Amino acid sequence: MRPDDEGFEITQQQGAWTVHMWWPVGPVSGGPQRITIEASEDAPARDVARGISTTVLRRLDLPGALELAKQAPQAQSTLEDAARMLTESAEAAGMLLENEGVSDRYLAMLSASYKHMADSGAAAPVSWLARAINRRPETIRDHLKKARRDGFLTTVTGKAGGELTEKAQSALDSFSPEGQNKQ
CATH class of the missing domain: 3.30.1310 (Ybab; Chain: A;)
Known part of the structure; x- marks a missing residue:
């Protein structure tokens, strides 16, 4: 090593x-x-x-x-933190969907949650997100397609995931105090 x-x-x-x-x-x-x-x-x-x-x-x-x-302890200690962060991210996406509908901020948060799920190697990230957001998997798939079409998430051929675009990052930055000061 x-x-x-x-x-x-x-x-x-x-x-x-x-x-x-x-x-x-x-x-x-x-x-x-x-x-x-x-x-x-x-x-x-x-x-x-x-x-x-x-x-x-x-x-x-x-x-x-x-x-x-x-x-291994090195895998377990961060596994709980990662699971908590993913759950919080998905719950935030669900609240945005309830409050704003399929908004840019929702699509950015959904894209970020999906990307992190896929990057962690989680099986069936769409199904997991659907349960966390309390929507059908088909609905979440449609929202992810819209996120890709609207320029929030890139496509990785044949694999789950993608990369967040500048547009997505800008929408996510609006959640931080620094981002809110820019508005």
């Missing part, structure tokens, strides 16, 4: 090789972002000389490492 990286490792031993699997600090939603394989200190020289075989790679226990990573 590089010293400037914030994250944690799960280590496995595969024959003469030590395997380090690295995840960044935060909620774990998939496999490691980096895998390093190196000869173990006590590895026989003949095994090291042959190099890493495909057998070593096939024997990596990625599902086991993923389960351990999900239980």
Whole structure:
């Protein structure tokens, strides 16, 4: 692991090789972002000389490492914070929808909530948002399509998510005290 990286490792031993699997600090939603394989200190020289075989790679226990990573304190501490922030964001979008209808501010907040859900690797972000906002998933999908058409959220082909645009960020900034002073 590089010293400037914030994250944690799960280590496995595969024959003469030590395997380090690295995840960044935060909620774990998939496999490691980096895998390093190196000869173990006590590895026989003949095994090291042959190099890493495909057998070593096939024997990596990625599902086991993923389960351990999900239980790591570095994943858990921020998981609760992230879940709370996502819930608050979705609830704010729901309140905006109730108070303003499908406004720019609502579309920006919905887009931000959706982006963060997708970025965290959450399964079915539209369904989760629909429950949080108390609307049908079809309605939320329609609102996200409108957000894309109206320039709040970019499209990522074949994947959930996207990037917030300057228009979305400007609408979100209106929630902050600094943004309200600009108006």
